[in-house]
Amino acid sequence: MRSLLRLTAVFIALVAATPVLAQEDAPQSEDWVLTSVPEQKAVIAMIDFTSGLTIAARCVDGVYDVLIAGLPDAPNRALSRELGIQAGDQKEPFTSVWTVGTRRNAVFSRIPAVVARDLAKGGKLQVIVPATSRSPRTRYVMELNPSSTAIEQTLTACGRPMVDPREVRSDEIEGNGQDGLPSGVSWQTGPRPTFPDSVNGRIPAEGYVVLSCVVDALGGLNECQTESEQPAGYNLGRSVERSLPRARVKLTEEAAATGRPLAGRMIRFSVIFKMEP
Structure with missing residues (x-):
């Protein structure tokens, strides 16, 4: 119950985590926490990193989201920002557009299923925040356990495949x-x-x-x-x-x-x- 209450608080507040700069030491592998909330038709996979980031993939009443919180605040009045994600055996980061949340350190992916499939690869994960006029480029380096089970369950709950045949x-x-x-x-x-x-x-x-x-x-x-x-x-x-x-x-x-x-x-x-x- 404590875990469920914590998850609920996270998604109500969009996770007020403290932003930090890149961690370059060898990080310990971390794994997703999968939670089902039937009364909200929700399946949520979430992970907290020692870097200060929280990443969640969720299906809530048929709507699929991937969010990241704990980033450096987005520039004032910015409605969107770009982030690079590099996971598993990817040679280069994939840069995509994210919508800024109510809290300026949280973002929602505009192509969440695409990002979730990358996150499911596990292994070394990098989240790259491009430089702005007010802040330098920030790179978070983390390690994910190579398990796609939790992410797959969130995708399946929203009718999204692990591999898009298209x-x-x-x-x-x-x-x-x-x-x-x-x-x-x-x-x-x-x-x-x-x-x-x-x-x-x-x-x-x-x-x-x-x-x-x-x-x-x-x-x-x-x-x-x-x-x-x-x-x-x-x-x-x-x-x-x-x-x-x-x-x-x-x-x-x-x-x-x-x-x-x-x-x-x-x-x-x-x-x-x-x-x-």
Whole structure:
């Protein structure tokens, strides 16, 4: 019960951990703590590091998240920030976009299932925070036990596979949760989602949805899946997915010059919602 109360407090407060700089000594291996909270339809895998970071992967009522807390505070008014994650046998860190939480030292991944699969590799884990005008580049070095069981259970609870078959089949994968499309493609016909109906009398003034799709030879978007949406609970992802059958993308001039085809690419992209005043 003490562990459950602690986990609950962590997610209510978004973990007010103290940020520290990189730890370069040989760290001890640490493992995930898996907790199920049936009354909240939640499965949570969480780990606290001596570096001051807390990382959690969770499925809560069908919504999948990966969050990191205890980072150096994000710049004032910044709504997002980039982080590099390098795990297991990865040769280079994968840099992706994260949404800043209510507390400035916490972030939520915009492509959480992608990040969770990397975290599941175990072994040496590095979290890299790029430098800003107010703080230097920070690198956290930690060691994870090579066990993917806890992460796999969080993914399974939200219907996400440990291996995305679309990635296996795709010739090229582009996008890291950035605003809009990845650099290799542009809209020929953009999606036109509508704001969904209000929920309990409330509707957000703005939000975003991050999706991943496989592109066909005509620029159509297939096998699309919502990776994340903020704010949750308003069916923003469903609204965008309904608008995608008419959407089309095309290669940018730079991408076309490489000779690589449009078909067979998997792209991750964001659609922004903003209510006009």
